[in-house]
Amino acid sequence: MIKTTILFADDDLDIQQSVGLTLEAAGFEVVFADNGVQALEVLRTTPIDLAILDVIMPRMNGLQVCKIMRDNSSLPILLVTGRGREEDVVAGIEAGADDYVVKPIRPREMIARVQALLRRSNGYKQFSRRKLAFDSLTLDLDAQRVIFREKSIPVSPLEFQLLKYLMQNAGIVLSKEDLLHNVWGYMSTGADMNMIEATVRRLRKKVELDPSQPRYIQTVWGTGYRFGD
Amino acid sequence: MIKTTILFADDDLDIQQSVGLTLEAAGFEVVFADNGVQALEVLRTTPIDLAILDVIMPRMNGLQVCKIMRDNSSLPILLVTGRGREEDVVAGIEAGADDYVVKPIRPREMIARVQALLRRSNGYKQFSRRKLAFDSLTLDLDAQRVIFREKSIPVSPLEFQLLKYLMQNAGIVLSKEDLLHNVWGYMSTGADMNMIEATVRRLRKKVELDPSQPRYIQTVWGTGYRFGD
DNA sequence: AGGAAATTGTAAATAAGTGTAACAAGTCAA
DNA sequence: TTGACTTGTTACACTTATTTACAATTTCCT
DSSP states (O other): OOOOEEEEEOSOHHHHHHHHHHHHHTTOEEEEESSHHHHHHHHHHSOOSEEEEESSOSSSOHHHHHHHHHHHOOOOEEEEESOOOHHHHHHHHHTTOSEEEESSOOHHHHHHHHHHHHHHHTTOGGGTTOEEEETTEEEETTTTEEEETTEEEOOOHHHHHHHHHHHHTTTSEEEHHHHIIIIIOSOOOSTTHHHHHHHHHHHHHHHOSSTTSOSSEEEETTTEEEEOO | OOOOEEEEEOSOHHHHHHHHHHHHHTTOEEEEESSHHHHHHHHHHSOOSEEEEESSOSSSOHHHHHHHHHTTOOOOEEEEESOOOHHHHHHHHHTTOSEEEESSOOHHHHHHHHHHHHHHHTTTHHHHOSEEEETTEEEETTTTEEEETTEEEOOOHHHHHHHHHHHHTTTSEEEHHHHIIIIIOSOOOSTTHHHHHHHHHHHHHHHOSSTTSOSSEEEETTTEEEEOO
16 A cells, blocks of 8 residues: 655754654654745645645745645645734635634644545545445446446346345345335335336346346345345 | 536525525525425425535434435535534545535635535536547547547537537437436426427438437437447 | 627427335135 | 245336427627
8 A cells, every 4th residue: 555645844853853753653654844845845846735834824824735735736735834813814714725724733633634635635536436246246336337247237226226225235134125115115005016026037137147047136035035146 | 507516405494595695696606405304305306516515404304314415426515413423424425425615604615615526526527528529429629529430420519419418328228307407507308308309310310320220319218328339 | 789699598399217006826724 | 745835937017217309598700
């Protein structure tokens, strides 16, 4: 696993030291800068994933660095300062910062905020392409489609919901009442049971090689259905 | 222009009133909830762009709402609370929140933080991709042009917006409500749904080799559309 | 400002999905 | 093995979504 690199720019060497240790303890690679110009230099020459900038720095302040970076980059930026007046915070964020924390720095809060920024700027990739797979049958939840033996199979919305629910509970038996409640969304009335069977049949026709010898959607006599073995 | 919709959940009606006015003055559409359960209900039924949740609420607290949302959504979430101890902030962010502010709420800071979150969650698309390309279809975002098989295709502004949004979310299904909210910019009224169909059709006529067998803009019956194969 | 052309919204027509019913086939227990 | 019961199959009617065609609106040019 490659480490995430953070630039920490602050002219106070004691703070550099302590915050640096905190960040490293949390598993980050840390690069330091003592002033604004140096910070820009580092940002130009090193691949940085996130920048923490003190507002008050020699040569060029954090706000200016932030603005310059924002002209051509979407790098996550966290501003730090001793000044916590509302207009300071607003000015910082309007300069393009993603977050603004007031000194004294609280280590665990800082780490948490850094991680929040990182997961946001990484675009919540964990949400893209959620999939359910079993054997040669794959359900792509975001694309809402079923892939069976490398081929995309068109299924209706209801069929998709049913298959999804079955696959989410693979291996365990689901009663008719359960399916009715969780897929159709209403309580059992007894007469509607056949509609489940009809839908199961339509689904089997599409995703089973031999619908009368189902490999995926199995009948559990007297109870309901089970996905898989 | 499309208004951004914010959910503001707080059980204190005075705060609802004052923060609501602030947000509206900043040009946002605001939807309210008095408790956690109601907040989840709104989030399920209304297209919301960002949620501001009070931590202390009846029925279900903000942290719980936040965690539940994070199971299947990357919605930007800002937590608000009276408690500002470090462990409270850390707990909030670890529950999946993007930012955490302590009461009393400072209006301009709140607006600034909301805007920072929105520009981040919109992905700074201007930096990452000035062009969107897929196969022999390219979208030039600066020139507002569509290039299909080396040739420039004239598309209407609405068609361009739609194609852009589809391509930015290539591979995942976008519901009608989602498209209506993000491309047209207003809430679903049911009757307006087929204007999406109409626009899709016009777009297909232009960028698909065989509009009845679309390669790019695919229909997901009962749900919406998906870009890509 | 007036008219033509392009764009967008609306309504009717078409297609697809779902629920119901009637019957066939399979399963279990006496 | 038979009878009661559960499940599978098929066809059809009904509902809902999507496409198509048309009308209204807006935009652009002279």
